[in-house]
Amino acid sequence: MAKSPDPALEAKNVSRRYKSSGRGVEDVSFSVAPGEVFGLVGPNGSGKSTLLRVLSTAIEPDGGVFFVAGADGLREKRKARARLGLMVDRPTHYGDLSGRANAYFFARAYGVEASKAEAVVSDLLDFFDLAEYADDRVKTYSYGMGKKLALVEALAHRPEVLLLDEPSLGLDYTSQLAFQRKIRDLSESGVAVVLASNQVDEVEALCDRVAFLYRGRVVAQDTPEALISSVEGVRRVVATLRNPVEYGPVEGVEGVGRVVPEGRNLVVHCDERPGIVADVVAGLVRSGGDIVSFSVERPNLEDVFVKLTGEALRRED
Amino acid sequence: MRISPPDAYWKKDVALFFGKRFALAIKMLYPVAIIGPVAASDIPPQYAAAVIGIVAVMAGTFGAGESLTSDLNDGILVRVSLTPISPYRIVFEVLAVNAVLDFLQLLPALLVVFLLHPVPLIWVLAACVALFGTLVAANCIGIFIANFTSSPADVLLYATAILFPLIYVSGFFRNQNPEGIMLTLRGFVPFAYANDALKTVFGLTTDTAPTEVLVYPVLICAVMAFAVCLTAPRLLRTRF
Numbered sequence: 001m002a003k004s005p006d007p008a009l010e011a012k013n014v015s016r017r018y019k020s021s022g023r024g025v026e027d028v029s030f031s032v033a034p035g036e037v038f039g040l041v042g043p044n045g046s047g048k049s050t051l052l053r054v055l056s057t058a059i060e061p062d063g064g065v066f067f068v069a070g071a072d073g074l075r076e077k078r079k080a081r082a083r084l085g086l087m088v089d090r091p092t093h094y095g096d097l098s099g100r101a102n103a104y105f106f107a108r109a110y111g112v113e114a115s116k117a118e119a120v121v122s123d124l125l126d127f128f129d130l131a132e133y134a135d136d137r138v139k140t141y142s143y144g145m146g147k148k149l150a151l152v153e154a155l156a157h158r159p160e161v162l163l164l165d166e167p168s169l170g171l172d173y174t175s176q177l178a179f180q181r182k183i184r185d186l187s188e189s190g191v192a193v194v195l196a197s198n199q200v201d202e203v204e205a206l207c208d209r210v211a212f213l214y215r216g217r218v219v220a221q222d223t224p225e226a227l228i229s230s231v232e233g234v235r236r237v238v239a240t241l242r243n244p245v246e247y248g249p250v251e252g253v254e255g256v257g258r259v260v261p262e263g264r265n266l267v268v269h270c271d272e273r274p275g276i277v278a279d280v281v282a283g284l285v286r287s288g289g290d291i292v293s294f295s296v297e298r299p300n301l302e303d304v305f306v307k308l309t310g311e312a313l314r315r316e317d
Numbered sequence: 318m319r320i321s322p323p324d325a326y327w328k329k330d331v332a333l334f335f336g337k338r339f340a341l342a343i344k345m346l347y348p349v350a351i352i353g354p355v356a357a358s359d360i361p362p363q364y365a366a367a368v369i370g371i372v373a374v375m376a377g378t379f380g381a382g383e384s385l386t387s388d389l390n391d392g393i394l395v396r397v398s399l400t401p402i403s404p405y406r407i408v409f410e411v412l413a414v415n416a417v418l419d420f421l422q423l424l425p426a427l428l429v430v431f432l433l434h435p436v437p438l439i440w441v442l443a444a445c446v447a448l449f450g451t452l453v454a455a456n457c458i459g460i461f462i463a464n465f466t467s468s469p470a471d472v473l474l475y476a477t478a479i480l481f482p483l484i485y486v487s488g489f490f491r492n493q494n495p496e497g498i499m500l501t502l503r504g505f506v507p508f509a510y511a512n513d514a515l516k517t518v519f520g521l522t523t524d525t526a527p528t529e530v531l532v533y534p535v536l537i538c539a540v541m542a543f544a545v546c547l548t549a550p551r552l553l554r555t556r557f
Contacts, residue, residue, distance in 0.1 A: 056399055058555040082401040092393040096333050101322040108324035109400035117324070 006070065007031035008192030009038075009055070009161045014064035016054050017216075025051045026216045027064070032161070032192040032209075037183060039203040039224075040196040041301060042213030043313050048196040049089050051213070052165050055194070056086050069160040082111060085159030085191075089166050091150030095139030099130055102138055103152045110157035117156070124152040128178060144170045151179065155186070162186065162193045168202055180206060198313050200301040204228075210301060214309045227304045234307060236297045237268040237280050242290035250283035260312040264292075269306045326397065326407055327414035334418050344422050348372055352426035356433045362519030367489040369430070370512050373423060373448055374480060377455025378462075381415045382472035385463040389556065398553035408549040412460060412542055416452045423448065436518050443530035444518050447511035450534030454507040455480075457541040464552050487512050507534040507541075 010031040017024035025047035032038040040048045053059045055066055057077045065072065071079035093102045100121060107117040125134045128148040133141065138149065147170050154162060168176045183193055183206055197203050203210060204224045211221040220227060234257075247259050247266055255271040266289070268280050277296055284291060302313050321336075323329040335341060355368045388394040398404050427448070431441055462475045485491055486499065487508040495503050503509045510533055513525040 053555060058395065058399055078401045078403065081399055084399075086396075086399055088392070088396065090392065092391045092396060094329065094333065094393060096336055097323070097329065101329075101332065104322035104324065105329055106400065109326075109397065109402050111401060114324060118322075 007067070008034045008036075008069055009067070009194065011051075011055065011066040012064055014051065014054055014061045014066055016050055016059065016061045018050075023047065023050070024216050025054070025213070028213075028216075028218050029064075030211055030218065030221060032194060034160070034190045034192050035187050036209065037187050037193040037195060037207045039207035039210040040194060040213060041198065041200070041203055041210055041305065041313065043198070043305075043311060046213040047216040048213055049165055050216075052088075052163050052194070052196055056084060056088075056163055057081055082157075083160045085154040085157065085162040087147075087150045087154040087162075087164045087167055089196075091146055091153075093138040093141075093146060093149060093153075096137055098135045099138055099141065099145075099149050099152075100125065100134040102149060103156060106153040107156035110159075112157050120156050121152065124155055127182065128152060128175065144172055144175065147171060148175055151182075155182070158191075160191060162191055163196075164193065165196045166199075167195065167197070168199060169197075176202070200313065204301055212305055212308060214305075214311070219308050220304070224301060227301060228299055231299045231303050231307050233272045234299045234303050235270050235272050235276065236299055236303055237270060237277060238295050238297060239266045239268070239280075239284055239289065239291050240264050240293040241266060241284070242292050245284075245287045245289045247284070247287050247289070249286040250280060253279045253283045256280065256283075258306050258310070258312060267302075269303055326402070326410040330411075330414040330418065345425060348376070348423050348426040349429060352423075353429050356426075356430040362516050362521040363493060364490075365519045366512055366515035366521075369423075369426075369448070369515050370451065370487070370489050370508055371484070372426075373419070373451045373511065374455045374484065374508060376419050376422065377416065377452040378459045378476045378480060379472065380419055381411065381456040381459030382462045382476060383459075383469040384415070385411065385460060385552075386467050386469050386472055389463065389467050389552075394553060395555050404549035404553045405546045408460060408546050408552060409542070412453065412456050412545065415456045415459075416449065419452045419456070420449050423452075430515075430518060434518050434520065439527045440514065440517050443527040444511070444514040447507070447514045447530045447534050450507040450538045451511040453538040454534075454541055457538070457545040460545050460552065461548065464548050467556055483508060504533070505537060507537050510534045 012029050014028045015026050023045055028051060040051065042048050054061045057073055057080055065074060067073060068080040069083040071083060073080045103121040104117055107121055112120060125131045128151060130145060130148055133145065151167060168179050171179060187193060195207060207224060209222065210224050210227060211218045241264060250256060250259050250268060255273050255276050257269040260267045270276050270280065305313050320328050321332045323332045351372055352369055355365050398407060458479055462472050466472060466475065483506050486502050487506045488495065488503060489512055492499055510530045513523040514530045516523050
């Protein structure tokens with residue numbers, strides 16, 4: 001029998017709690033194989049960023065161990081760092097240096113040879129449509145451009161493991177597609193990717209496996225298909241309304257699990273039973289909602305999360 | 318050697334230093350604007366020496382402390398610390414490049430001083446070494462302070478609290494003829510050697526020999542630099 005490859009990233013019983021807020025992660029274990037794209041999904045405050053901070057060696061865990069391409073993340077930090085590509089949730093750069101200078105600096109800091117660094121950086125800047133602005137000072141960049149530059153910095157040294165925190169948040173549509181294409185290419189070339197995100201469409205499209213984090217703990221971990229199939233019998237009704245409404249009557253409909261406003265949309269997670277769609281429509285009308293469009297969709301990872309935790313992934317605080 | 322695009326932390330600082338022309342002009346001109354008139358005037362030598370010493374101490378301490386806390390607040394320094402570069406090397410480069418750049422800023426003003434007050438070459442060398450030592454020591458203090466705060470305003474406060482006693486002990490204004498414990502303490506403060514060298518440049522005789530000015534501040538600064546580099550893991554940690 002063929003031996004399965006050593007994991008590119010392995011976390012065992014990682015715990016880290018912030019004394020100030022009590023939030024963090026508790027007893028998290030998972031492994032990511034080379035070439036695998038692993039999604040970390042959870043609402044704000046669920047521990048995704050904390051977990052990535054631990055795995056990136058930025059903070060030490062209270063307990064547990066982790067290994068990056070075989071390097072002990074606690075005892076061999078510099079080895080682990082050299083094998084990691086990292087994009088933090090709020091990327092920062094040297095604003096008075098150009099985008100090219102920032103990317104070159106990080107490429108060299110990660111040990112890319114001088115003779116190769118310029119070419120690698122130029123290729124990546126070009127790939128993410130930053131070539132035109134590469135010699136502008138970064139302080140003139142938009143938020144999205146700054147994120148693209150952070151991706152260039154994360155990728156230039158061809159890491160074995162890539163840790164990405166909300167990578168496509170703030171990117172325009174074309175850049176999101178370019179980002180997804182790059183992730184697939186990297187995955188095919190054997191790079192393990194950990195993607196922390198609330199963008200369920202993106203996670204479903206990119207990830208081979210997904211772990212749900214809720215209040216610092218992994219509550220489920222499997223392939224997106226397996227997770228979604230676990231919520232057979234759930235419907236996802238999306239209504240676009242002309243104006244926001246108080247949706248209490250919809251929540252009162254028998255079989256409705258949760259109602260989540262997402263911009264102008266109202267997403268209704270409900271059980272599959274005869275007549276429920278009509279009841280939801282009636283509830284919306286009773287709420288005073290002027291329905292612009294209406295669809296019944298197959299369940300997605302968000303529905304899985306709602307079923308597991310009773311809470312929505314994207315809370316409108 | 319190519320500075321831009323930078324491939325090392327110190328080159329990044331050099332590129333930033335020379336990258337902003339207006340700021341560069343101000344940085345290069347303000348020491349001349351302060352020290353030039355002092356050197357040309359006939360104020361007592363000990364006060365002329367004190368002015369240069371104070372400019373060096375303030376430039377060094379606030380320069381490193383404020384730029385470090387600013388980078389720490391941005392998160393960029395922590396991001397750099399997550400690369401495979403040793404944190405000790407990062408802090409050493411911060412210290413070295415800031416001290417050298419501060420010295421570059423002071424150099425035109427020092428040239429004015431040496432032109433107006435010609436002294437034997439050994440004292441020119443001694444004054445330069447001692448002033449560079451002062452800048453290294455001041456930058457060490459700035460980096461040390463950055464370990465405890467991420468607010469540039471706090472840097473000013475803490476720096477004042479640390480620098481005032483050191484300036485007193487150094488004999489810039491008071492304690493000019495120390496005895497006993499004050500004399501011993503003065504021997505451990507690098508600023509004191511710069512003060513003695515500059516007093517000599519301005520025509521005052523001191524008990525300090527040029528070899529002492531060349532050797533002691535270098536040794537003291539080496540110890541200070543080593544100690545402050547040891548704070549690297551704490552300085553570059555992720556702060557909440």
